[in-house]
Amino acid sequence: MAGHGTEQHPHGADRLCEAGDRVYSRAVRRGRVARTDAEPVPCLLELALLHPDPDDMDWLVPTSPQEVMTRLLRGLYDEVSASRRRMGSAVAAFEWYAGLGGPARGAAAGEGAAIRVLDGASRIQAALDAATEACTAEVLTVQPGGIRREHELSEGLHRALELRGRGVRMRDIYNHVARHGQGLLTYLELMGDAVEARTLDEVIDRLILFDRTVAFIPANTDRTMALELRHPALVSYLVTVFERLWRLAVPLTAPLPETRIEGISHREQSIAALLAEGHQDAVIAERLGISVRTCRAHIARLSETLGAASRTQLGVRIAQVGLDRPSGEADPPPVSLPAPGAGPDPVPSPAPAPGSGPVPGQGSPTAL
Structure with missing residues (x-):
């Protein structure tokens, strides 16, 4: 039956x-x-x-x-788990077989290794360690974010010292705010003339280039995945991006350029330009490598300096005094600013944090 x-x-x-x-x-x-x-x-x-x-x-x-639904879902979960186990076994087996072949053979093998997805911190770290060991001449890095914590910088110090011992030169680009961190200054002091550092208001996402032959970039927002790039055209493009940013950046040993308006700091000028583009506080903070609270404190001071009582009025005043344009453009006619305390109440804002808050996930100059 x-x-x-x-x-x-x-x-x-x-x-x-x-x-x-x-x-x-x-x-x-x-x-x-x-x-x-x-x-x-x-x-x-x-x-x-x-x-x-x-x-x-x-x-x-x-x-x-x-x-019934619970029973079905449990069965599906068991099927998925079994499939993942089979997939893991297959990957492990064929990685072993791939290792038997030694160096890549022919164009097809080279093309297969041109872009490699690294999933998980251990795989990323292993690939970075291998590239560090093979590096003989130069490392270029872009390090977005805020102030570096000393213990984070020390995690990659052994690799940097190893590179220095082999005569490898390093050039690093940071956000301007990183200048205020003692950890970075200590790191650069230990590395001596093997490392040259410059800073910008805004930088691209993390980038590490070894000997202009291999590059590493994040593959997702939380940096749990990365791409290892060995395609010559891609690597050459990223080297060009780095060199153009390097020419625009300010050496860490040089002071930041003066702003066009007395009483407005360099960072506030950068914030004003981003406000004029219509960005929200969180986006501005991320792009400049500072905390949202610190960003809002700067906006409040900017409002007070320009005599603006609202965000709308602040946007108008930013345009009037020319802070909405890059510093290289011609300045508008001078505009008299209100004396401190004489203008309207500033835009309400939380109290400033004691320094820029560090951005999570910021590591050493040789860590994604």
Whole structure:
């Protein structure tokens, strides 16, 4: 009987046959169905959707839909887990086979290694360590974010010292705000003339280039994945990006350029330009490598200096004094600013934090 029913109704509990759907729906609505009504659809018993009523064996009661759903999901979870285990075994096996081949052979092998996805911190770190060991001449890095913590910089110090010992030169680009961190200054002092550092208001996302032959960039926002790039055209493009940023950047040993308006700091000028572009506080903070709280404190001081009582009025005043344009453009006619305390109340803002808050995930100059 059971075998015959299975042949008549080859399906699972997630996709009932038409007859089974009618009987099971009636059982759920009424609480039970007569056993004779379920005889044409033995699949309901085989799938444990119906079971005998202990008080009256001539009737069948339904298994609750919630219990059926839980059972199905548990089965799907087990299937997915098994598939992941098989996939992991396959990857491990073929990585071992790939290692038997030694260096890449021919154009096809080279193309396969041109872009490699590194999933997980351990794989990223292993690839960076291998590139560091193979590096012989130069490392170029772009390090976005805020002030570096000393312990984060020390994590990669051994690799940097190893590079210095082999005569490798390093050039690093940071956000301007990184100038205020003692950890970075200590790191540069230890490295001596092996490292040259410059800063910009805004930088691109993290980039590490070894010997202009291999590059590493993040592959997702939380930096748990990275791309290892060895395609000559891609690497050459990234080197060009770095060199152009380097020419625009200010050496760490040089002071930041003066702003066009007395009483407005370099950082406030950068914030003003981003406000004029319509960016929100969180976006501005991320691009400049500062905390949102610090960013809002600067906006409040900017509002007070320009005599603006609202964000709308602040935007107007920014345009009037020319802070909405790059510093290289011609300045507008001078505008008299209100004396301190003489203008309207500044835009309400939280109190400034004691220094720029560090951005999570900032590591050493040789860590993504």
